């Protein structure tokens with residue numbers, strides 16, 4: 001089963017469980033969640049698909065902006 005979460009329709013300041021806080025994307029101006037990891041460039045996620053398997057879940061961003069700094 002795949003569920004799509006659209007962060008652009010969530011209010012700024014809203015905290016999505018396990019995901020983070022909604023903020024305004026500096027690239028496109030839509031709402032999203034900024035994710036920073038040690039291995040990848042920071043990205044602002046606008047929508048993501050979560051697929052549920054028997055042994056866990058896998059989350060793939062379907063719409064995101066790459067932040068340059």
Ligand SMILES: [Zn+2]
Nearest residue numbers: 025027028065
């Ligand atoms: Zn954006």
